[in-house]
Structures are given as structure tokens and as C-alpha cells.
Amino acid sequence: MSLDSAQLNAFAAVIDEGSFERAAAVLHVTRSAVSQRIKLLEERVGQVLVRRATPCTPTEAGQALYRHAREVALSEADALAAIGGGHRTTTRLAIGVNADSLATWFPQAMAQAAAGQAITFDIHVEDQDHSANLLREGRVMAAVTADPQPVQGCKVLPLGTLRYRALASPAFMRQYFATGVTATTLDTAPMLVFNRKDALQHRFVRRITRRKLAPPVHWLPEAHAFASATRAGLGWGMIPDPMVQADLQTGALVELLPGKPVDVPLYWQYWRLNVQALAYMTAAVQATAHTTLMLP
Structure with a gap:
């Protein structure tokens, strides 16, 4: 047909x-x-x-x-670029990315890929634990994800680990954790959570207390604002290392429990298509991740 x-x-x-x-x-x-x-x-x-x-x-x-339509568009753009003769076709890449990667290392990969090809981006922000669903739905052709199991029709490459630390301002620590970081203090200290899909803070709490607590929660779905609110003392939250290296050095942010990070392995899943734009992006993502993330 x-x-x-x-x-x-x-x-x-x-x-x-x-x-x-x-x-x-x-x-x-x-x-x-x-x-x-x-x-x-x-x-x-x-x-x-x-x-x-x-x-x-x-x-x-x-x-x-929809996936078929996007594959056809990619293949056509690749064919026109190969023909040359004045043809300049811009390829749009729809990509799923978690907010913390987008706020730290991923834009550099985008710029590197776009420097070598006529590429535009359609970025879908999604939690790393759920971004593979965008691939299953055909909404994106590649994604940064925490899921190592390949979606049907996709390849998977390990990128490295994004390390998160439970952080707060010194004043917040004095106010809420003067007696220590315990189940009792964690249950009363306000907690910052990115959105309803963000499980990092609760994962940290369960690891420390072996209990499911219900502290006061501030919902703050923007990565830089999340870090700013933590610095301001609104609450404590899990923030990736690349975003707060200077804060940790100056003492603007401190760990609730030093040496207790939460490591999130990240993977690059992408459609099995032999097209230049996707190949350029894959190479750029690998190169940039390997300079920013903890290597697998």
C-alpha cells in the first residue's frame, strides 16, 4: 500500500x-x-x-x-545532501533529553553536531526514567535515557553516569539538620522536587532511612531555578555535579551527607537509520558526554 x-x-x-x-x-x-x-x-x-x-x-x-513519516523525511534530506548540486536541506532532529542534561552538557553536543551539518532541533524535555517512552511513541528519533534496554528499532550506547548530591544551603542545614540528618529531620525539612516523575529525592531518603517519608515538598520544574532555590534556602534537593561545582568549592551549597551521592547511568538510544545528521549527533553526544559525565 x-x-x-x-x-x-x-x-x-x-x-x-x-x-x-x-x-x-x-x-x-x-x-x-x-x-x-x-x-x-x-x-x-x-x-x-x-x-x-x-x-x-x-x-x-x-x-x-509517525515514525515512518520521520524516517522518510530523514532519508530524503540525507539523499538531497548527498546529491549536492546546490541542494541544502535542513534536517530536523527530534530528541528527548532530561532537564539536567539539557541544563549542563547537552547543548554543547547540539552545537557540535550543528556545526557539521544543517541541523535544527526539536527538543522534548522528559525525565531520564521516562524518556524512552518518547522513542516507543515515535515522538523522537533519539533520547538520553536511564533505560539500557533498547526500544524496538533502536541502538543503545552507554554515555556515562550523572552524579547527584543531596544539597542544601548552610543556613538551611543549621535550621533543619542541626541535630543530624535522620528520619525525623528529613521528615520535617522542606524538600525540592522537580516534578511528579522525579524520584531522586525519595530514592535518597529511602537509602538513608529505609523508610518512606512524607516531608513538605516544593515542586520546581526548571533545572537552574531548582539550584537557585536550593542556594536561597527554600529546601534541599538532588542536584547534578556539573551544575554546582563552584557552589561546592565556595561552600554556598553543602552535602546533607558527604559521600552519599546518587549515581544515574545515562544512555543514548537512537533509531537504526543510516543518515548523516543522526550520525553527527550521535558522535557529538558521545564526545561531549565523555568530557562531562563519569565514564562507565
Whole structure:
């Protein structure tokens, strides 16, 4: 069964942009034209492909087709680049990255890859314990993840370990942990948590106390603000070493329990596609990670 390229492009644009209106603007057509193309494509494959919500998301059948659409786009861009003759096609790479990597080492890898290829990035921020789901859904073609098990159709490369420490300001330590870091003090000291998927703080607490505690929680879903709030004494939290090396040297932040870090191994999972842009990005990610992370 052959698929109409205009219909496939319209479908991919709806998923990329999250709505029919924005897809129409990107494709320079009317919203009704996009809607008609999606309808014809769904009739062609005999299944609903798009959940009409805010944002629009692919159905289970749509996930497989979305990945196919992205693979076709990557292969076409690679072919045009190989032909040359004045052709300059920009390749967009959709990538899943955890917030702490994005706040530290990952932008350098992006810049290195883009320096060698005409690449633009569509970054999806997701917790490292959940970013592999973006690959399964076909939303991204590569991801930084804590999952070493390859998603179907993907390769996996170990990157190294991102080390987290339980940190607080000296004033916070005097206020809440003057008698020591115990189950009692951890249960009352305010804790910073990135979002509902962030389990690092609770992992540290369980390791220290062997108990499940319920301290007061501040939810703060931005990596640099998370570190700033810790410096300001709002609460304690797990912060990766690359973000706070200067703070540890000056004493602006101190460890709750020195020598008790939480190490998170990271992996690079990417589609098994022989395209230059993805190969450049993979090489850049490996090189940058090996200068920043603890090697496996």
C-alpha cells in the first residue's frame, strides 16, 4: 500500500505542531486542507491516527505511521545532501533529553553536531526514567535515557553516569539538620522536587532511612531555578555535579551527607537509520558526554 506524501506530511506536521492550525501555518495551506488530508490518510489506512485534543497526539496506530513519516523525511534530506548540486536541506532532529542534561552538557553536543551539518532541533524535555517512552511513541528519533534496554528499532550506547548530591544551603542545614540528618529531620525539612516523575529525592531518603517519608515538598520544574532555590534556602534537593561545582568549592551549597551521592547511568538510544545528521549527533553526544559525565 503506497501512501500519499502530502497526506503523510500533513499528519506529521499535526503531531509535530500539536494542532491542525499550526500545522496549516507550517505547510502554508488552509486548516481545512490539512483536515482533509488527514481524513483521507485515515481512510486509506482504515484507522484513526490522530487524537483530536490539545495538543493533538498520535493514536497507537498513528505512532507507527509517525515514525515512518520521520524516517522518510530523514532519508530524503540525507539523499538531497548527498546529491549536492546546490541542494541544502535542513534536517530536523527530534530528541528527548532530561532537564539536567539539557541544563549542563547537552547543548554543547547540539552545537557540535550543528556545526557539521544543517541541523535544527526539536527538543522534548522528559525525565531520564521516562524518556524512552518518547522513542516507543515515535515522538523522537533519539533520547538520553536511564533505560539500557533498547526500544524496538533502536541502538543503545552507554554515555556515562550523572552524579547527584543531596544539597542544601548552610543556613538551611543549621535550621533543619542541626541535630543530624535522620528520619525525623528529613521528615520535617522542606524538600525540592522537580516534578511528579522525579524520584531522586525519595530514592535518597529511602537509602538513608529505609523508610518512606512524607516531608513538605516544593515542586520546581526548571533545572537552574531548582539550584537557585536550593542556594536561597527554600529546601534541599538532588542536584547534578556539573551544575554546582563552584557552589561546592565556595561552600554556598553543602552535602546533607558527604559521600552519599546518587549515581544515574545515562544512555543514548537512537533509531537504526543510516543518515548523516543522526550520525553527527550521535558522535557529538558521545564526545561531549565523555568530557562531562563519569565514564562507565
